[in-house]
Amino acid sequence: MSDTSPQYEERSPFADFGGRRPAAFVDAGRHTQRVQFLRRAIIAVCVGAVGLIGFIVVFDPLHRLQIGGFSVASVGLEGTRIKMDRPRLSGYRADGQPYEVRADTVVQDTRHPKVFELVNVDAKLGGKDGSTTLIQAAKGNYNAETDKLELSGAVRVQNKGQYDMKLTHAAVDMRASTIRSAAPVTVELPNGKIEATAANFEDATRTLEFLGPVRSEFRDDTPDAPADAETSQ
Numbered sequence: 662m663s664d665t666s667p668q669y670e671e672r673s674p675f676a677d678f679g680g681r682r683p684a685a686f687v688d689a690g691r692h693t694q695r696v697q698f699l700r701r702a703i704i705a706v707c708v709g710a711v712g713l714i715g716f717i718v719v720f721d722p723l724h725r726l727q728i729g730g731f732s733v734a735s736v737g738l739e740g741t742r743i744k745m746d747r748p749r750l751s752g753y754r755a756d757g758q759p760y761e762v763r764a765d766t767v768v769q770d771t772r773h774p775k776v777f778e779l780v781n782v783d784a785k786l787g788g789k790d791g792s793t794t795l796i797q798a799a800k801g802n803y804n805a806e807t808d809k810l811e812l813s814g815a816v817r818v819q820n821k822g823q824y825d826m827k828l829t830h831a832a833v834d835m836r837a838s839t840i841r842s843a844a845p846v847t848v849e850l851p852n853g854k855i856e857a858t859a860a861n862f863e864d865a866t867r868t869l870e871f872l873g874p875v876r877s878e879f880r881d882d883t884p885d886a887p888a889d890a891e892t893s894q
Contacts, residue, residue: 734748741771742768742770743768743769744767744768746766748764748766749761761784761785762782762784763783764779764783766778766779767780776802776804777801777803778802779800779803782796782801783797792822793821794819795819795820796818797818797819799813799816800812808836809832810832810833811831812833814829815827815829816829822851823850823851824849824850826848826849827847827848828846828847828860839862840862841860841861845857845859846858846860850879853878853879854877855871855876855877856877857873857874857876858872858875859872860872
């Protein structure tokens, strides 16, 4: 019986998830300014109540097709628009933790070379505690000149067992390291849920502000103390 399992061109960085980063990746990750730019383009997109940050990678289809850990199904030209199908970028961040980002398409208009449109972004971000943060967004619009990313549609950041955040819009400022959402936000926690009409996150102070009206529900999962045994007379 023949083996019909899929073959992969490269080993996923999540194969050794939670392990030490090989020294070779440290050297390879700094060999060009392009790699450094890609690392800087991994931006905080959302944060849950436990304080973990999610990341998104912005792709540049004109200049970064030769970087290791990057693959693309096809690149085409539609008028003034350069379209990249099913791009995938994987590697390690500066803190040694792995990331992997995929998208259905990334489009750049040559008339506006600083602007990138992303469709159906699906990312994985490794944490120092060995957990994985999953990031999904229906649409993204990145401006390389202002270093700002607008996420819209269905945006979700999930760390299983810790939090699950859902929102419909997020404005990310890379330079200021802030994330603002003027749309309703829902955060589900293991022992409850928080709902707010808006939310702001500042990386410098590591604070997440829920704007009202805010509604929260929490459960007391502490086991009940055993009832006292009846004393026989």
